[in-house]
Amino acid sequence: MNYGHDIEGELGNLEREIERDEELAQACPPRWLALQLLERAPEAALLVSAATPARPSPPRSRPASTSWNPTWAPTAPPWWPSGATASTTGWWAR
Secondary structure, three states: OOOOHHHHHHHHHHHHHHHHOHHHHHHOOHHHHHHHHHOOOHHHHHHHHHHOOOOOOOOOOOOOOOOOOHHHOOOOOOOOOOOOOOOOOOHHHO
16 A cells, blocks of 8 residues: 555655564564554554663763862843842842
8 A cells, every 4th residue: 555655755764764673573564563653553662662672871961970060050040130149139138
């Protein structure tokens, strides 16, 4: 069955990715799985997640060090007057 140029293109891309994983390609027909993934079928997502090894967690966006690092220091909120600090504003400064 032909689903049209756009969908067939995406099916082809998905099929190639599925075929790269031999275990997944042997578990079910790559075209069927590609169609199921495009339809967002829960059983297809389960098949892929079961066949895909867990990825390592992404790198931290902040340095692991807990020491003071001025490049990561929070800035004053935009509504604070220019040059104001926590010690010069707020109810405690009155």
